[in-house]
Amino acid sequence: xxxxxxxxxxxFLAALVLLTAxxxxxQRKINSLVTLFxxxxxFLSINTAVVGFVASKHHLYISSLLTLSIKVILLPYILHxxxxxxxxxxxxxxxxxxxxTMLIGIALxxxxxxxxxxxxxxxxxxTRSTLAVALATVMIGLLMMITRKHAVTQIIGFLxxxxxxxxxxxxxxxxxxxxxxxxxxxxxxxAAFIFGIFFFHISTTFDSLSVEQMESLxxxx
Amino acid sequence: MISPIELSTFSVVAFIIPILFxxxxxxxxxLLIRMSFSVSALASLVSVAAGILAVAGGGIEQVVLPIGLPxxxxxxxxxxxxxxxxxxxxLLSFFVSIYSVGYVGGLGAGKPVKRLIVFYNIFIAAMFxxxxxxxxxxxxxxxxxMAAASYFLVMFEDGRSENRRAAYIYMVMAHxxxxxxxxxxxxxxxxxxxxxxxxxxxxREARFPLKWATVAFLLSFFGFAxxxxxxxxxxxxxxxxxxxxxxxxxxxxxxxxxxxxxGIIRITFDIIKVFPWWWGxxxxxxxxxxxxxxxxxxxxxxxxKKLLAYHSVENIGxxxxxxxxxxxxxxxxxxxxxxxxxxxxxYHTMNHAMFKGxxxxxxxxxxxxxxxxxxxxxxxxxxxxxxTSAFFLVGCISISALPPFNGFVSEWLTFQAxxxxxxxxxxxxxxxxxxxxxxLALTGALAAACFVKVFxxxxxxxxRGHDNHAVTEAGWSMRAGMSLTSLACLCLGILPAVVxxxxxxxxxxxxxxxxxxTSGVYGWMWLTPVDPERASYSGxxxxxxxxxxxxxxxxxxxxxxxxxxxxPVWDCGFKKLTAKMQYNAVSFSMPFRRxxxxxxxxxxQIRLAPxxxxxxxxxNSHYYLRVRDRFWGWLYRPVIDxxxxxxxxxxxxxxxxxxxxxxxxxxxxxxxxALL
Numbered sequence: 001x002x003x004x005x006x007x008x009x010x011x012f013l014a015a016l017v018l019l020t021a022x023x024x025x026x027q028r029k030i031n032s033l034v035t036l037f038x039x040x041x042x043f044l045s046i047n048t049a050v051v052g053f054v055a056s057k058h059h060l061y062i063s064s065l066l067t068l069s070i071k072v073i074l075l076p077y078i079l080h081x082x083x084x085x086x087x088x089x090x091x092x093x094x095x096x097x098x099x100x101t102m103l104i105g106i107a108l109x110x111x112x113x114x115x116x117x118x119x120x121x122x123x124x125x126x127t128r129s130t131l132a133v134a135l136a137t138v139m140i141g142l143l144m145m146i147t148r149k150h151a152v153t154q155i156i157g158f159l160x161x162x163x164x165x166x167x168x169x170x171x172x173x174x175x176x177x178x179x180x181x182x183x184x185x186x187x188x189x190x191a192a193f194i195f196g197i198f199f200f201h202i203s204t205t206f207d208s209l210s211v212e213q214m215e216s217l218x219x220x221x
Numbered sequence: 222m223i224s225p226i227e228l229s230t231f232s233v234v235a236f237i238i239p240i241l242f243x244x245x246x247x248x249x250x251x252l253l254i255r256m257s258f259s260v261s262a263l264a265s266l267v268s269v270a271a272g273i274l275a276v277a278g279g280g281i282e283q284v285v286l287p288i289g290l291p292x293x294x295x296x297x298x299x300x301x302x303x304x305x306x307x308x309x310x311x312l313l314s315f316f317v318s319i320y321s322v323g324y325v326g327g328l329g330a331g332k333p334v335k336r337l338i339v340f341y342n343i344f345i346a347a348m349f350x351x352x353x354x355x356x357x358x359x360x361x362x363x364x365x366x367m368a369a370a371s372y373f374l375v376m377f378e379d380g381r382s383e384n385r386r387a388a389y390i391y392m393v394m395a396h397x398x399x400x401x402x403x404x405x406x407x408x409x410x411x412x413x414x415x416x417x418x419x420x421x422x423x424x425r426e427a428r429f430p431l432k433w434a435t436v437a438f439l440l441s442f443f444g445f446a447x448x449x450x451x452x453x454x455x456x457x458x459x460x461x462x463x464x465x466x467x468x469x470x471x472x473x474x475x476x477x478x479x480x481x482x483x484g485i486i487r488i489t490f491d492i493i494k495v496f497p498w499w500w501g502x503x504x505x506x507x508x509x510x511x512x513x514x515x516x517x518x519x520x521x522x523x524x525x526k527k528l529l530a531y532h533s534v535e536n537i538g539x540x541x542x543x544x545x546x547x548x549x550x551x552x553x554x555x556x557x558x559x560x561x562x563x564x565x566x567x568y569h570t571m572n573h574a575m576f577k578g579x580x581x582x583x584x585x586x587x588x589x590x591x592x593x594x595x596x597x598x599x600x601x602x603x604x605x606x607x608x609t610s611a612f613f614l615v616g617c618i619s620i621s622a623l624p625p626f627n628g629f630v631s632e633w634l635t636f637q638a639x640x641x642x643x644x645x646x647x648x649x650x651x652x653x654x655x656x657x658x659x660x661l662a663l664t665g666a667l668a669a670a671c672f673v674k675v676f677x678x679x680x681x682x683x684x685r686g687h688d689n690h691a692v693t694e695a696g697w698s699m700r701a702g703m704s705l706t707s708l709a710c711l712c713l714g715i716l717p718a719v720v721x722x723x724x725x726x727x728x729x730x731x732x733x734x735x736x737x738x739t740s741g742v743y744g745w746m747w748l749t750p751v752d753p754e755r756a757s758y759s760g761x762x763x764x765x766x767x768x769x770x771x772x773x774x775x776x777x778x779x780x781x782x783x784x785x786x787x788x789p790v791w792d793c794g795f796k797k798l799t800a801k802m803q804y805n806a807v808s809f810s811m812p813f814r815r816x817x818x819x820x821x822x823x824x825x826q827i828r829l830a831p832x833x834x835x836x837x838x839x840x841n842s843h844y845y846l847r848v849r850d851r852f853w854g855w856l857y858r859p860v861i862d863x864x865x866x867x868x869x870x871x872x873x874x875x876x877x878x879x880x881x882x883x884x885x886x887x888x889x890x891x892x893x894x895a896l897l
Contacts, residue, residue, distance in 0.1 A: 095880060115894055142890075146883045154879070 006054045010171075013047040014130035017167060018109070021140045024160060025105050026098050030088055030152060034079045037156050041071030044163055051170050059178040060170070066185045067166070075159060075192055082152060082196055086203050093149040093210070101147050105140050112136040119172075130171040137164030149210045151202060155195045162188055226282040226299040229271035229307055229353060235264035236346035243335045250334060254326050257338045261345065262318035268311030268349055275304025279726050283355060283422075290358065296420050298355035301727045302491065306352045306483045309571050310476045312709065313578045314345045317475075320582050320702025321468040323695065327589055328466070337377060337466065344370035344472065351480045356420040357406035361399065364480075368395040368448075371477060374469040375461045387460035394447050394457040401444030402484070408437040409492065424492045434493050438500060441488045449481035451541065452511040453852045455534045459518075462530035463594060467585025470526060474533045475578035479570050482540055489548060490563075490731040498647065501548025505653065508545050509660050511538030516667040517820060520674070520813050521848040523596050523806035525584050528675065529577065532620060535664060536573040539635060540566045542661060546638045547732070553645065556734030562638040563728050564721060564736055569631035571720075572713055576619035576628055579706040583613035586695035586703070587679060591686070596678045596806040598686040605692040610680040612703040617676050619710045621669035625764040627713035630748070632665055637756050667813070674809040683800045715760035717748045807846055814848070822849040 020040040027033045045067040052060025082088075094101065112135040120128050141161030145154045166184070169176045176184075223231075239257035246253050275282075281300045289295040299307075321341070325334060347370055350363035372395070375388040406419070412433065413423035429437065447454040462470045485504075489496065515534030522528035543566025550559035586609045591599055603610040619626035622633075639658035645651055695703075713720060721736060729735050749757040778784055792798045814823065824847040829839040876882075 111891070111895075139887075139890075142883065142887050146880050146887060149880075 014133040016043045038076040055174045060175045063181040096147045108139040109136040134168035225271045225275040232264045232267035233346045233349045236342040239342045258318045258322045265311045265314035272304045272308025275299045295359040296355040297353045303352040310348045313475045313574045316706045323698035340370045340373045375465045384464040387464045391457040391461040398444045398447030401440045405437045405441035445481040445484040449537045459527045459530040463526035471578040471581035475574040498552035501545045505545030508538045508541030512664040520671045520810045560728035560734040565634035572627040572631045576616045580616040590692045599679045600682040600685040603680040606694045612707045615707040617672040621672045622665045627710045630717040678806045682803045685800045
């Protein structure tokens, strides 16, 4: 395969990652949200493998496998178990309505492209055009954390942000050193466990996983 | 032969011993109090000796300690000025430590005596360290140790919220002052050369441009003014002094305020040295305001210790008048007059330490006996506490500036500085000098009125209080402490020529001018500043005169038996005289409230309960009076309001909602990305 085709594949995968990010923004059901997150992880994993092939950086295959096992299999499984155990049947509650959130998301994508324009001109990597997508994914993850009330959706937003950062790392510099990636993967896993434990405590204390309940923890002024 | 600086360093170290006693014999309270305060008294006495020798010997001794920050060792220096202040601090600490044996021993069983002993000793040692310090670092360390120790002493009875509030106000003011002093040292250190730029020696060598000298002076002056209680920084004094134990109030009011005076003199005359005339004018004006306002506020009080606290403001004002005049005369190159004014200020510093210490000790004895701070609940104590009332009277006469006691001498010297001053080349000064003299006279008169009220209401008349529990005379150690202080007041009053001859070297060192204090064969008897033709005062002769008049009066009254007869008080036929019909503190000061009422925030209410609907025959009446400090509303309330308002506004950022916090970070990221 020539490089041109691989660049096309890379761009296509970036588009898919962005698409799943938007799909997550618009999704109302928690189970589907977890599935979408798994899909995003899958695209990320394939993209990492492709980049590893293009740049002949073989450690990227390992991180691709890591991504596959953690973000596509393990974390969705943990989240799924959480949703089942905590009996979360309701739809995702949002603070801002979904069309507005989508519009803000589009604005963020445009902003990201505008922001990375100078980088794209200077860089010589074939993956340079995907940097904007990576930044947009990070911001959309943060946007998801802001606009959702439910604690589980917030952790998914957080993990989506992490996906975006990982994507940025592979596209901007052909991946971080393997040690760093291993550490980050472990961190994400541990974070997921800690969040899981906290959710159980929060749901038993407040009878709800809506983070708005935590406002009552504030001291009165 | 041990040198004065070694002696004083030794005494500072000796203050650790009482703290060790607390650890070793902390369980035996009685023994602990006796032992620790005896050691404190002895250590103070060593300092007194060091101070006397340092001033008498003249010359400068310097020591660099091997402790301090890495490469920034502590510097000590004992010259005449610091020797004088060490003498004053040591002398009062000696008296107060003797007094404390009885005072602390008589405190209730539940009181934290160990804590009192620990911080009492740290406090005194820190005051000596302030006087000894010869670099900005050590000075500030000592200064802050002094502030912290006295904070814990003010907090002695921390169970009551008003005490905690008072201590908090004190701490805030002390910190504002310390920050200003720190900044001032920073400015001055900026003009020094060499590696050891933080030492006072380096600052003495430095040449300051006028602009920066002014900045340094103003910062340090206001920093020290916050500690000294110069109006408008006086608000902590009437709060902190009443709630501290009386021996601590005596030390705080008597000598801790004086360390600020020391700082002002050290920085102005010793480090900056050359200054324009308006600096002195500012000090003079603030001193006059403090003196007059302090005594007026004091007149309005009926809480004994609060009243004494306001008198400290007044006396700090009088000291500052002397220093301000000295600065003005220095600027106009009148060294002899400057020396006169400086010596007047320093003499008043020493006198105020003695008589204010005495008065606070007396107030402590009264408090001990009556458990009451409100003067309107006392009366007739002269019958129960003859010794205490005699000593208190000595303090009253001294502070009212009446001969033969010490207050008279220093205020007289200050007057001489006003009256002997030649005509100044600046019109403002021509106006200010006579006005200042008039205001000082007013202050003296009002102080005398105030102490007529204090003595009359507390010790004379009949008991006004509700519960009439047995009032007993103070114990031997309290009486010993007060009698020694009274003796010091008398000696300083009748032998001023000797004392001034001893401390004249300070003005010689700082201003290169001596006071001509003696003339003729009987030099020690006559105090003649500047010129014997114009003014002179002889303490011994005045004392002899007063004693003679008293003796003759006594003889005339008592020599013939039956010339004095005791009869009931004439009650105008009313037949229902009660103790409430006496003059009390509020009624005595009523004329002053009418005349100077505009200076206070007064709320006065009279409520009459009418009998059968007519006000002319009230069943009972209720009188309510509240006199407040206007400065609180003018200066402090707005500042507090602004701070609270800003905190509220900032507090609105804290919602407790995770989403809002996330939005903060989101917006921050977006803005930073867009801008950078």
